[in-house]
Amino acid sequence: MKKIFGTLTCVVMSLMVLAACGGESTTGSSNSSNALTLYSGVSEDAEKDAIEGLAAAFEEETGISIDVNFPGTGYEDQLRVRMASNDLPDLFDTHGWAINRYGEYVADLSDMEWVEHFDPAMEPILKDEDGKIYAYPINQAKDGIMYNAPLLDEYGIELPTTVDEWIDAMETVKEKSGGEVTPLWIPGSNQYTIAQVLDQLSTPLLVTADEHNYEEALLDGSFDWSNYTPLPEFLKDLQDRGLINKDVLTASEAQRIELMAQNKVAFVFAGGAFGPAVTELNPDIQVGTIPVPAFWEGAEQSWIGGERNTFAAFKDSENLDEAKQFIEFIAQPENAKKLAEATSLPAGITNVEAENYYTEFYDEWAHVQIQPYFDRVYLPSGMWDVYATTGQELLSDLKTPEQVSEEMESEYLRLRSQ
Template identity: 25%
Template sequence: MRNKLFSLSFVMALSLSTALTGCGSNNNNNTGAAATEQPVATTAPETATNAPAEATKEPAAGGADISGKITFLTNRTDMIGKEYDEYLKRFNEKYPNIEVELEASQTDYNQQSKVRMASGELPDIMFIPTIPNSDLPKYFAELDDLGLNDQITFKDFKSFEGKLYGITTGNSTSGIVYNKKAFADAGITEVPKTWDDFLAACEKLKANGVIPLASNFKDKWPLNDWVYAVPRIIEGKADFPNDKLGSDTPFTMDNGYGKSFSLLRELNEKGYLEKDINSTNWEQSKKDIASGKFAMYFLGNWVINQITGAGTTSDNVGFFPLPYDNSGTPVAPLSPDFFYAVAKDSKHVDAAKAFVKWMIEESGYEDFAGFISPLKGKESTLPQLKEFQSTGVVLQEGTVDNATVTEISNKAQLDLPAVLQEFVLAKDPQTVFDKWNKAWAKAKKDLGH
């Protein structure tokens, strides 16, 4: 897929629009995962069968001809007993003979999913973990028969040999989500448009007794945008991670990785992050942003609704692009979130597919989660996206990483958020890059690349 830059207004016009991606209360965010190089390859379990999946039947009026009990493994533990109950009630009005059982992921979703895949005990519906697309047919049923191929965004991300295996739950962009009152109380009258402006705003917030940016450093996953999105934007190349294939030293201080990582390091050195970044708490941070104890997140717009749910009003939460340099020209990523998939060996593939299609078309989940809709043509209900748009931001559409990048990264045990943690805390950050350049070069050589 070639790189694309879209103005946000153009994205809206083309209907890649509406609300953003979300993580559950158990910290299992995967924003932009499909566009990242954060994989651990999983081989098919020996117990997996190659029997053809049950054919999907076109539902009769009301879907009464489709039946079965299916399980959906979700990371959104915060929605169980709440929004999911309302979804299932509405779903059963259309499909009265399908029983959906929700299974909550209480640990790292990506890792838990891989364990389930290795054991051959998959739920009927799940989100696709970070595995090579070539492995998708081993585990999941084709979704081309849902009639959504011409309507969905990021169709190629979870496809293999022309077959669709996953559909994004929603799309997101990343930026600075901020508490407007905290800004006003610190005397900040305009959102920062350059990195120097951003640092000046952080200094005003700090002087006013507010922690400028909640990094949630310890939890690691909130650092994803710094390692997967910002380097691509700085380089002006959505497929920048693939440049690693032509180098034995992909991590340098003057390329996208070094420049992006140095931004967070600078914020930490200036005292603009949490006082003890090794003991951060995700759930508490949402309450602290809502109360104004913390002023900002750098995350996807999926988090906006979670902040308003943590104790403030929507009109107190704003959203603007991260001004990562002094050019004054804002660019932000457009990325898919988790991808729905149906287990290939489900006993009720047709029922599972009906639920996935209903979630995409009718549930309204994307608005609740604060996503840009996976469907072309649905507009966001989030006023914060209108503020974001007013900056003239350009959106860089994510691309699929080369499978060889994934292979080498796995071999080198390369975990970019963990590398960033090392980089920020190191006495000499160059030594961190030296270490991982060596690991990359060795893995590349060992694999014959």
């Protein structure tokens, strides 16, 4: 018994000594309780793998471990809850809201080494007039509509530049495939994929056509939401014509990759990693991308872009120095290149040249202007959820297009007043 007691005493004393020594560390600890917390909104496996790989490399180099989280569709809700208690993760993705939503919670990164290579194109959305930089940009968004390039070639379909041409293209796909290929495939079990469609199409509907430009009214709160009704009418019409997948409300994002690789889908709205994932499954399929078609006659197409994925540091983090150390680590050119290439989007810093899956398509449409995400400029915070819920209700016949517009107006006014 005395021997056991003596052994236990030695163990306890050893642990106390180790704990005391650990308290003097300035580089962090690999223990999970001391790990940096990182939350990201990325959804594709290639993107997740790249972030996890760099987190592991950072730990190996510094001894600082990182607890990496990908909440998926619950990302915004989790971040809102944590904002309310001022308990945000040490590192998190601002997903387009670096200044307007998260501005008061993030540390200023303007004193960091990577800033000398900050892409000026990102300054309007990540840097304020006082010079504060709110987040490190992993990549830059350049969203349009993705398509099955060999399939469109096989059917002799010219790339659409207007919504009417796009409808004709989808009708051709339906006819020539005998209904075997879905013209537009939406994984609506994730309601935010429906929101993505509505958000991207809001720009050509309400901004880029001279005779249908409602920028001023949207910004001052006087917008007449009956002008939005043609968009839910358009989406509902596609469903009624059989141009979108019948299982739109239950279909998943994982299916989207598989079906495109099986040559069963023509058009999708998806992130940059979608194309490489499809081609990896089927090397014969090349995913192309086109700017969003013009909604009104005489208007121009547009890319939808701006901030896509970032890392910001929580200003009240107890591990702020370590969090900024990780940002400096991922901003090293070789690491920044890995992240940009995993997302198949341009890097957010200028000293990185990433090989991009879509380069030939971006070059072909280089003359097309980039417009910011509609909701980030013209709508109050919280409207992304309204896009999503009203879109699902529209496609499940719970709301008419007119009722969708009424709900959008009601929530727009309510959220503006908060």
